[in-house]
Amino acid sequence: xxxxxxxxxxxxxxxxxxxxxxxxxxxxxxxxxxxxxxxxxxxxxxxxxxxxxxxxxxxxxxxxxxxxxxxxxxxxxxxxxxxxxxxxxxxxxxxxxxxxxxxxxxxxxxxxxxxxxxxxxxxxxxxxxxxxxxxxxxxxxxxxxxxxxxxxxxxxxxxxxxxxxxxxxxxxxxxxxxxxxxxxxxxxxxxxxxxxxxxxxxxxxxxxxxxxxxxxxxxxxxxxxxxxxxxxxxxxxxxxxxxxxxxxxxxxxxxxxxxxxxxxxxx
Numbered sequence: 001x002x003x004x005x006x007x008x009x010x011x012x013x014x015x016x017x018x019x020x021x022x023x024x025x026x027x028x029x030x031x032x033x034x035x036x037x038x039x040x041x042x043x044x045x046x047x048x049x050x051x052x053x054x055x056x057x058x059x060x061x062x063x064x065x066x067x068x069x070x071x072x073x074x075x076x077x078x079x080x081x082x083x084x085x086x087x088x089x090x091x092x093x094x095x096x097x098x099x100x101x102x103x104x105x106x107x108x109x110x111x112x113x114x115x116x117x118x119x120x121x122x123x124x125x126x127x128x129x130x131x132x133x134x135x136x137x138x139x140x141x142x143x144x145x146x147x148x149x150x151x152x153x154x155x156x157x158x159x160x161x162x163x164x165x166x167x168x169x170x171x172x173x174x175x176x177x178x179x180x181x182x183x184x185x186x187x188x189x190x191x192x193x194x195x196x197x198x199x200x201x202x203x204x205x206x207x208x209x210x211x212x213x214x215x216x217x218x219x220x221x222x223x224x225x226x227x228x229x230x231x232x233x234x235x236x237x238x239x240x241x242x243x244x245x246x247x248x249x250x251x252x253x254x255x256x257x258x259x260x261x262x263x264x265x266x267x
Contacts (some may be wrong), residue, residue: 005241012218014205043087044203051174063092116148161194179216
């Protein structure tokens with residue numbers, strides 16, 4: 001028997017540059033506005049700091065362990081609102097820095113993933129260390145959810161849904177407005193080629209370097225490549241229900257996945 005629909009909420013908001021406390025307070029306010037019965041809340045990439053690449057000393061000062069303030073707060077919010085929360089934060093392990101994605105469940109379980117594909121064009125590889133594992137798949141409330149970070153989206157083999165192993169692809173990002181068409185096109189392509197839902201969550205506003213991320217660039221796309229939710233007006237919270245029943249019916253009716261090439265991904 002298939003599970004009920006998964007109710008997701010994407011929070012697209014601006015990020016104060018390097019101001020962890022301001023960003024945490026902002027997202028706490030957004031949590032208080034969530035619709036009832038939300039199952040999963042998705043935050044942008046590096047939601048507490050912004051995409052810091054040009055100042056390694058600043059990044060080192062802002063970096064946290066998995067047991068730090070940011071993850072402690074995410075655990076408390078997950079428990080308080082009975083939701084799962086995912087996004088990415090500036091993490092440290094010893095002296096190494098990572099753009100680390102997280103998935104925290106209301107029961108306290110957590111999963112972490114260090115961004116595999118670093119955006120060398122923007123200098124990310126000069127500050128952060130490269131992740132050495134495949135992106136995880138988390139089973140949550142009846143659906144399998146795969147978690148990726150921004151630039152990972154450009155690599156279809158890395159995103160490939162082998163044998164329908166996942167149902168929802170989550171991509172958290174700081175994706176500039178100048179490449180907005182590419183962002184939405186890739187999100188749509190990943191949804192169609194993998195026969196899955198895609199939730200792409202971007203930040204909004206302008207960062208310290210003057211890079212404009214625009215607004216209304218977070219989307220929920222279904223397995224046919226149709227946008228089913230996007231930002232409306234000034235409300236930073238975007239919601240939709242993802243149906244495991246409709247997804248399963250489509251995969252049976254149009255089973256492209258059965259003809260897919262077999263391969264092994266070398267990490």
